Amino acid sequence: MPRLHRAGGVERSILRRAAAAATSLMALAATSLVAGPAVAATGEAGPCALPRTEVHHSLGVDEWNGAYPHPVHSLDAVMIFLSFPDHHPGATPEELTADYFPATTQFFQRASYGKFTLRPHPLRQWIQMPKASVRYGIQRDWNSERRSAYLRDAIAAADPKVDFSRFDIVYLVADPDAPGVDSDATKVVNFDRPVRADGADIRRVVTIFEQHPPDHNVLAHETGHVFDLPDLYHRPSDGKGDWDTYVGDWDVMGSQFGLAPELFGWHKWKLGWLDRRQVVCVQRSRDITLEPMAAVPAPGASIGTRLAVIMTGEGSAVAIEARSATGNDRTTCTEGVLLYRVRNGTPSGGGPVQVIDTHPTTDACWDRSVYAPLADAPMRVGETFTIPGAHARIEVADRTPSGAWTVRITTGT
Secondary structure (H helix, E strand, C coil), X not given: CCCCCCCCCHHHHHHHHHHHHXXXXXXXXXXXXXXXXXXXXXXXXXXXXXXXXXXXXCCCCCEEECCCCCCCCEEEEEEEEEEECCECCCCCHHHHHHHHCCHHHHHHHHHCCCCCEEEEEEEEEEEECCCCHHHHCCCCCCCHHHHXXXXXXXHHHHCCCCCHHHCCEEEEEECCCCCCCCHHHCEEEEEEEEEEECCEEEEEEEEECCCCCCCCCHHHHHHHHHXXXXXXXXXXXXXXXXXXXXXXXXXXXXXXXXXXXXXXXXHHHHHCCCCCCCEEECCCCEEEEECECCCCCCCCCCCCCCEEEEEEECCEEEEEEEECCCHHHCCXXXXXXXXXXXECCCCCCCCCEEECCCCCCCCCCCCCCCCHHHHCCCECCCCEEEECCCCEEEEEEEECCCCCEEEEEEECC
8 A cells, every 4th residue: 555645262272373373374465366256246237347357356347256255235344453562552452443443434334325334343452462563574565474474473362362253354453653563564465375263264354554543544445455446556666656647536446545535436336336227338329417426325315327338348448427525525626527447457556447637738736636637637517528449429518406417428439
């Protein structure tokens, strides 16, 4: 995860610890491939659904990767707080819990239109690790042996206090002030082979090394990976330059500091929060009225059309959605109709989503945006844009009194 870029039973316990020590804990970073069985997507996906491929966190939406928990109901997450012999924690588990909850639960409740609830179960005590924090070599590009030792020790230390079979998600929260803790190391770690505990397979854990208070929306971003969502930021090969050239402020899987962190409609389609009733596959010229992506419908009201899709190839499409200053997008820099390209064969971190800048000669909110050139990417009422390579022209014809956007799509141009 990039940092801020300003102008990223005793007998049972003994047996389980022995099993954990014997289990391979060679951990793969969040960019590794975690395969799993195909599970039918929620509802019929429709003709514009790109197929899931074997790349890590593929944005195919025709089926669900069964190696990941599917957030279409309530899921339970345990928060385990880890201290070290070389430092006495200055914050309490309750204070650190409040850094992340209920804010993260509320983010996902709004994003899913109430279809998903993340239920945290924080421990009320520190679990001490067997080694000093400086012994683990914690950093962003972590040595695999030291990282595996950290994970092995953490699970073994928490073992007497946690029944892992009760939980869908595991958060390991390190003492943020310990001398060997590097906040840049926060990420999801996938195991090459699941760790077996309490009859359950632990396939991945979220390792949290954030300072107190933490980076904004960082846990929402990392939890997105637990649900098979990709990194949308660009990591410069030399560690220098802009990280946010692919999507800018749009979507928390790009930057946790973005002004419009609501998940893209394509992500919501993949997760099962949108289905073909809210997704229009554009195969001919037509007008479509799009409800703002972050607008949460009133209780009992339907979600409404949120996403339009134009196929541009067997593994690519252009998505069209409306973004307004409401819900998770309440701090957005600009409002309008956002266009972006999706590729199902591009892996996490490689640019599987790229926002189309419909105002390439201007920028906006340079003092607040993570990437000002894309802050004004959405189209406004009265504007027309021809999508290169898509044989389609987009016109924002109107905005309704309710705040929806009427989009005229002309194909074959």
